[in-house]
Amino acid sequence: MATAPWKQLLLNALESNGHLKHSSFFQLATIGTNGRPSNRTVVFRGFQDNTDKIQINTDGRSRKIEELKHCSFGEICWYFTDSWEQFRINGEIDIIDGSNPSPLKLQFLMQQREKSWFSSSLRSRLQYLGFNPGFPSLSEETQPEISLDPSTGPVDAFYLLVLDPDQVDYLNLKSNQRLIFKSSVSATAEKRWTVERVNP
Amino acid sequence: MATAPWKQLLLNALESNGHLKHSSFFQLATIGTNGRPSNRTVVFRGFQDNTDKIQINTDGRSRKIEELKHCSFGEICWYFTDSWEQFRINGEIDIIDGSNPSPLKLQFLMQQREKSWFSSSLRSRLQYLGFNPGFPSLSEETQPEISLDPSTGPVDAFYLLVLDPDQVDYLNLKSNQRLIFKSSVSATAEKRWTVERVNP
Numbered sequence: 001m002a003t004a005p006w007k008q009l010l011l012n013a014l015e016s017n018g019h020l021k022h023s024s025f026f027q028l029a030t031i032g033t034n035g036r037p038s039n040r041t042v043v044f045r046g047f048q049d050n051t052d053k054i055q056i057n058t059d060g061r062s063r064k065i066e067e068l069k070h071c072s073f074g075e076i077c078w079y080f081t082d083s084w085e086q087f088r089i090n091g092e093i094d095i096i097d098g099s100n101p102s103p104l105k106l107q108f109l110m111q112q113r114e115k116s117w118f119s120s121s122l123r124s125r126l127q128y129l130g131f132n133p134g135f136p137s138l139s140e141e142t143q144p145e146i147s148l149d150p151s152t153g154p155v156d157a158f159y160l161l162v163l164d165p166d167q168v169d170y171l172n173l174k175s176n177q178r179l180i181f182k183s184s185v186s187a188t189a190e191k192r193w194t195v196e197r198v199n200p
Numbered sequence: 201m202a203t204a205p206w207k208q209l210l211l212n213a214l215e216s217n218g219h220l221k222h223s224s225f226f227q228l229a230t231i232g233t234n235g236r237p238s239n240r241t242v243v244f245r246g247f248q249d250n251t252d253k254i255q256i257n258t259d260g261r262s263r264k265i266e267e268l269k270h271c272s273f274g275e276i277c278w279y280f281t282d283s284w285e286q287f288r289i290n291g292e293i294d295i296i297d298g299s300n301p302s303p304l305k306l307q308f309l310m311q312q313r314e315k316s317w318f319s320s321s322l323r324s325r326l327q328y329l330g331f332n333p334g335f336p337s338l339s340e341e342t343q344p345e346i347s348l349d350p351s352t353g354p355v356d357a358f359y360l361l362v363l364d365p366d367q368v369d370y371l372n373l374k375s376n377q378r379l380i381f382k383s384s385v386s387a388t389a390e391k392r393w394t395v396e397r398v399n400p
Binding site: 022025027028029030031032035036037038039040041060072073074075076077079081086088090130131132133134135136157178180196197198199200 | 225227228231232236242259274275281288290330332333335336337396397399400
């Protein structure tokens with residue numbers, strides 16, 4: 001598979017901003033179940049193997065899961081604060097929970113989910129055992145002490161999201177350059193990218 | 201008018217992150233004309249007078265204007281990288297161009313737009329005189345030298361967006377606190393806010 005032409009730009013940005021912890025954070029927009037836009041910060045969890053698909057871990061009980069079941073498209077806005085570069089990455093999002101129904105993809109997806117789980121810190125993993133996110137928290141209610149065996153596999157609430165980019169809008173505010181990458185799928189089901197330079 | 205209870209939290213975040221230039225940048229999600237989410241970084245241009253309405257300057261030729269004419273709702277995701285606070289601010293967005301049709305609000309809105317224009321740097325103002333953003337840029341085409349008299353009022357392409365928040369989801373990753381503020385409009389047309397503490 002050919003590497004997407006924008007991927008190297010993104011890898012460069014990740015490297016040149018790597019000294020900043022927040023360089024792996026970006027904003028993911030989805031469509032709310034009420035039809036309004038919805039937007040939150042999430043953490044980049046790498047590309048899926050050697051593809052250009054972007055991985056995000058999330059709690060299956062969070063609102064975005066319900067939203068993505070209604071409309072599976074999302075747009076990432078990733079601004080790099082040191083290099084002044086912005087990537088707007090639009091694509092469809094696959095939800096990978098513990099019971100993915102597609103038997104053909106099943107084993108591969110389960111492995112991806114497990115890999116993401118074990119790549120997370122123990123502290124991150126513990127969050128998925130906590131109270132239901134977004135639910136009212138009662139001040140009397142204190143989270144019971146939770147322990148988790150580091151060798152335990154992904155818990156039910158741990159979901160992996162995989163965004164498959166089909167358009168990337170790149171803006172460099174230092175060079176004032178803007179590039180739009182668009183993909184199309186060829187007759188042989190291969191993804192092809194074109195790039196156009198546009199006014200910033 | 202009573203101050204919205206989340207506004208002080210936001211003012212505090214702006215102050216404690218004020219040493220970072222990018223602390224005034226946030227991501228604004230809208231709904232694309234194709235029904236997919238759309239997300240980009242924009243700059244906070246202050247509150248409208250003493251209200252809790254959030255101002256954003258934009259180019260009237262940018263895609264978000266067309267999007268907002270189809271669906272006027274937006275969600276801001278504003279992550280403060282030093283204090284680890286996130287504000288998700290959802291609300292309806294008013295578009296204020298040079299020819300706003302509402303005669304009652306006209307004068308006030310024109311003043312707001314003019315005020316925003318003159319608060320921008322000369323360099324920012326010059327952008328509105330440049331080539332059409334998002335249009336193909338021809339390498340042979342060089343931007344003609346543009347000059348702008350600092351006393352000249354807003355040009356046609358200069359639009360002011362005003363987001364009127366009706367829900368704010370606040371998350372503090374240091375204290376692990378999450379608060380959801382919701383507004384309702386009373387019989388006397390006064391906006392009232394309730395707050396609920398929820399699980400992060």
